[in-house]
Amino acid sequence: MASIDIEAEIRAEPPARAPVQRVTLLAALSWFAAAAILLLWQDLTFQPLVRELALIWGAVGVALVALGLAGSRLGRVGRWTALRAPWLLAIGIGMAVWTVLTAKTGLLPQPFFPTPQALLEVFIYDWPKILHSASFSVWLLAKGFFFGALAGFAIGVGMGWSRAVSYWATPLLRYIGPLPATAWLPLAFFIFPTSGSASVFLIAFSTAFPVAVLTWSGIASVNRDYYEIARTLGASPLFLITRVAIPAALPHVFVGLFMGLSTSFAVLVVAEMLGVEAGLGWYLQWAQGWAAYANMYAALFVMAAMCSGLITLLFRIRDRVLVWQKGVVRW
Amino acid sequence: MVASALKTVPQAAGTEINIQTVSHHFDLEGAPLPVLDDITFDIEPGSFVALLGPSGCGKSTLLRLIAGLDHPAQGQIQVAGEKVADPDPSRILVFQDPTLFPWRNVRANVALGLEAQGTLKSEGHRVDEAIRLVGLTGFDKAYPHQLSGGMAQRVALARALVNRPNVLLLDEPLGKLDSLTRMTMQTELVRLWQQSGLTAVLVTHDVEEALYLAQRVIVFGPRPARIVADLQVDLPYPRHRGDPRLAELRHQALGHLGLDSSW
Incomplete structure (x- = not known):
């Protein structure tokens, strides 16, 4: 469903009413989620720079919200985010999964698989x-x-x-x-x-x-x-x-x-x-x-x-x- | 005559070609395959001669010998009284395929000869002249893959003419074009030849083309090529395809090629 939406958005250029890029907003959500997991879920062992990293991921999320709302009005940048939004979403999810597997649950053993x-x-x-x-x-x-x-x-x-x-x-x-x-x-x-x-x-x-x-x-x-x-x-x-x-x-x-x-x-x-x-x-x-x-x-x-x-x-x-x-x- | 009435572009005048008892053969896995058998004829300076014969009869080989790309096994070829030993920009061969250099645009392709001879700097204006002559002004920057077959062959002609050759050797240059483009290009060829006054030798297996273009048509038999007829086309230019005299000559030529029954 989502992928069909993106394709439609890419094809519809220039758009009649610069639409909101829904997948980009979804990607922002994944980055916010990653930041929240990092910040709110207790680490197994002491980890450095937790707040700093959560801040960075949160900033990525804010930027994606802005890009998603501005949509195709941004010209080249807008087209790029429209094209790469699934990737941005996947990376955000990847960050969250990585955090969970290493810092939060230890399913991947330390120190061979370092935390973010x-x-x-x-x-x-x-x-x-x-x-x-x-x-x-x-x-x-x-x-x-x-x-x-x-x-x-x-x-x-x-x-x-x-x-x-x-x-x-x-x-x-x-x-x-x-x-x-x-x-x-x-x-x-x-x-x-x-x-x-x-x-x-x-x-x-x-x-x-x-x-x-x-x-x-x-x-x-x-x-x-x-x-x-x-x-x-x-x-x-x-x-x-x-x-x-x-x-x-x-x-x-x-x-x-x-x-x-x-x-x-x-x-x-x-x-x-x-x-x-x-x-x-x-x-x-x-x-x-x-x-x-x-x-x-x-x-x-x-x-x-x-x-x-x-x-x-x-x-x-x-x-x-x-x-x-x-x-x-x-x- | 007609040529002087047209706007002429400075070109070297056509030169005489003498083909003297030329025989040639290819080595095919050690066994000689004869392609030319004791050919002798002269071509007058500034004339348009067509060599007509069945495909693979050896007429293209004769053209390569005149160009100096190959050397005859026996006999010799003289151009302007001098024996042909090597290729020279005064005798330019135009192939059936335009064989433009794909990495050069139209202008750079046409300039090739001047560049090779080291005269591009002083004679650069001739490039524009040649491009204009073949009607491709405005296509200077186009790459060969962007051109149609007819345009590419025009570029090949411009690449030849820019050197102001005395002899233009045409090896079925229109063979791969569609029939309409072909007819336009035939008229173009006559115009270019008349404007430049060079000696043109056209190899073709198209009877109509030979008769429409040339003042003289030399008919070859099957390999090894021997001259079977030497026809004078006593018609002024511009010629008309429906001319009954052309039809008459065509009948004659087909007879010499052993195709009389098809008339």
Whole structure:
């Protein structure tokens, strides 16, 4: 019933009389309920920041009431809340359930499943460390990904273009490429002067393989007629590479970049856990050492935001670069 | 004659093409498959010649040889008295598929030749000229997937003409268009050829198209291609599809293609 109402509301834009968003109001109710449970139901053991968290959830509820009443008069914000209201409702319910299961009834054992209050405490008191760790991770990943993507792209273009490069590189790529980058970890920490440079190498390595393979296949699958057209128009070999082969292969290259970025996350975390004395992977490890489970969840939360943020960023870049594909390919 | 009466756009004049005892074959799993058998003929500068024959007879191969994309196994081809060795912007091939670069908009596609030759900066105005010539002004920013088949083929023509070629090689350029667009484009092709004064060589398997467009129709037999007839189309432009002389020539051409019984 509720879902039908939302769909009707989304379709009815612009609405004749800006209607109240009922689901958004329902979501507000769920957040108020979560705050009430938190505040009124006695915790099993002492929990910090109960009132503060209840205040935050209550504030979310008030904001949702305002948004729900303003409805579609708010333009973009209104449309967003209309679309996401079921999610806002579900998260509110989730918060309440989480509180009940951990702080109130202890059905989920402590301290392995921290209470919401404990998690808030981590963010309030340990945010400088988490932020520093996150920025360190992003920077390490950026360096490794950049060099890996560059090397993979160059190898892929070389293999796609030159028979000699392909002859020598293909067997190497076939043999060494599938090896998980983490298998190099013990050696890399020996060979490289610092654990940081070793990690950059490992991340680059894990990125380079998929980028190289997909760039190569992208260049190999370029329509032969494109080259012939360009040649009759007086194109030099360099022009054929830079203006025909590479642009035509770019959609493949981006697939490789996505695959490379995903594998590089795994390598990043492992490298940070085992060698580098910083970053979110290290933070996780460190928190485990102190049995600080809430800190681990906080780190996971930030790590997820980081990874999905970087993937989104790459999507945005692709949408820009491959704007010509719109209408050719369904994304 | 007619060309001088029309508004002309500066273009290099058409050049002469000499095809001398050209034979060619493909390697098909080690066995040679002959496609051209001892072809010799000359094309006068500035003329419009159609190569007519059944599909797969090897006429497209001959066009690729003139373009310099392939080299004949025997014999040689001269354009403007020089042996064809490599592709050159003075001889441009237009394919059956427009094969526009999908990542470039109309303007960038048309500019391709000038960009490749490094003259885009000094000769950029020719891009607008070519786009105007094919009637696509205002579509500069459109991407190929937004164009209809006929428009895409116009862009392909503009991409060829912007280089001011001496020879325009047309490999069934209208083959994939619907019949109405096709007729419009046929008239357009004649106009473009007359305005530019270049030598046009059209490969087609459409008898009517060949006779409607060309001054001379060379009829090829089935593979390996041999010349079976050389018809002069002694009609002034603009031509009329219902002209009884065209029908007469069509009858003749069909006879040479072994389709006399269908008349």
